[in-house]
Amino acid sequence: MTFKLLILVPEGRNDTSYIRAMPEKLRSKLPTIKVTLVDSVNEAKGLIGDMDAAFGDIEPDLFERARKLKWIACPQAGPREGYYHSALVESSVVVTNTREIYNDHISTHIMAYILAFARGLHFYIAEQLGHRWNPGYDV
Numbered sequence: 001m002t003f004k005l006l007i008l009v010p011e012g013r014n015d016t017s018y019i020r021a022m023p024e025k026l027r028s029k030l031p032t033i034k035v036t037l038v039d040s041v042n043e044a045k046g047l048i049g050d051m052d053a054a055f056g057d058i059e060p061d062l063f064e065r066a067r068k069l070k071w072i073a074c075p076q077a078g079p080r081e082g083y084y085h086s087a088l089v090e091s092s093v094v095v096t097n098t099r100e101i102y103n104d105h106i107s108t109h110i111m112a113y114i115l116a117f118a119r120g121l122h123f124y125i126a127e128q129l130g131h132r133w134n135p136g137y138d139v
Contacts, residue, residue, distance in 0.1 A: 008041070
């Protein structure tokens with residue numbers, strides 16, 4: 001069974017090399033996938049009607065043409081305002097974000113940094129590297 005994926009390269013982005021490398025990586029892992037990469041919404045309009053999934057910013061006018069769409073992979077951890085338009089919210093299409101840095105919640109990292117700075121770990125690490133073990137940071 002073939003799985004059809006449309007990858008919409010974000011317009012106006014300087015570095016899109018990681019997105020352009022996706023089709024080959026996906027094909028090497030999933031031989032039955034059919035990946036189509038497009039550079040514009042206009043180009044995507046004629047193709048999205050037959051796609052099972054999409055990666056990118058699927059705007060309302062593009063979304064309304066998607067007859068078979070089941071899944072959208074959002075390319076941002078925090079999509080822009082309006083990404084979840086009413087037609088998308090009311091549909092049964094599943095929206096996820098991508099892997100890599102988005103697996104970890106940024107809130108966890110932020111809290112870890114706050115606690116580390118509050119307890120002076122940035123001071124004590126430098127001291128430890130100098131083989132000094134005395135307390136010296138006011139908490």
